Amino acid sequence: MKYYITLIFFIPVIIFSCQESGKTSHKNVTAKTDSINAGTKSGIAADQTENKPGLLLKNSDLHDSSFVFIKNWSDDFVDDMKYATEDNFMKKKVYDCDQCMIRKKVALALINANRDFIKKGYRIKFFDCYRPLDVQKVLWEVYPVEGYVANPYTSGSIHNRGGAVDITLVDRENRELNMGTGFDHFGEEAHHAYTNLPQAVLNNRRLLKDVMEQHGFKSIKTEWWHYNFGEARSFALSNFPTECD
Ligand SMILES: [Zn+2]
Known part of the structure; x- marks a missing residue:
């Protein structure tokens, strides 16, 4: 009798545990699938919302156009994101x-370029990367001069498409190479x-330009620090905010 009472007590516990376990397992599968799907969608709407979960993944299944934090893919870069500070124009x-x-596609090209710089004793320091369209409007309000700041009300900037970077080079002691002017020097x-x-200085600029061009980037006339990835115009303009830990 005692045996039956014990059994009656434990059977509901066992059934309840199985149900919980099944639910948890289902939740995990759903979350993973959502993240991967989000990373493979494209278009403006996807970029603003659904693409965001791909940010934290280091996943080869991500679409070329998915946004990634490059530090999740390589430790060899230096971040000095000027617009995340007050040290900007x-x-x-x-x-x-x-x-x-x-x-992602731009990140992979940058990693390859950085590998070449590292062989020469240098590495890339970032001043700016993806820039939301709303931030472009703030820049334009302060300095509405095409050639330096792209007009957010016409074609926008390649930064708004996640396809341009503002960079310099640092040496093994993390000292910036002399490029003749600082970042965002709006002058000849x-x-x-x-x-x-x-x-x-000319040699330093030449080194930066040569290696970047070898990896699919193009310079612009007015800024030694700015590089557009070749295919970047095919990426959608984006406007989700920059958020990280
Ligand atoms: Zn730029």
Whole structure:
């Protein structure tokens, strides 16, 4: 009799435990599938919302256009995201996140370029990467000069498509190479065609440009620090905010 009472007491416990276990397992599968699906969708709506879960994944299944934090893929970069500080031409912090976020395909090209720089004793430091369209409007309000700041009300910036980076090089002691001007110097001294600079500065700019071009990036006339990834215009304009831990 005692045996039956014990059994009657335990059977509901066993059944309840199995149900909980099944629920948990189902939840895990659903979450994983959602993340992967989110990373493979494209288009403006997907970029603003559903693409975000892909940010934290290091997953080869992610679509080329998924956004990733490059530090999740490589430890070899230096982040100095100027718009996440007040050390920029607006003297205003406009990003919540101080890490470089970029499309996966661009991230992979940057990793390959950085590998070449590392062989030469340098590595890439980021000043800016993906930039939400709303932040582009803030930049445009302060400095509405095309050639330096892209008009957010026409085509926007390649930064808004997650396909451009603002970078410099640092040496093994993390010292920036002399590029002749600082980041966001809006003047002819920052132009690629401006050659009235010490030979060492011209060599540094040339090194940056040569390696970036070998990996599918293109420079623009007015900013030595800005590089567009070749296919970036096919990426959608995006406007989800920069958020990280
Ligand atoms: Zn730029």
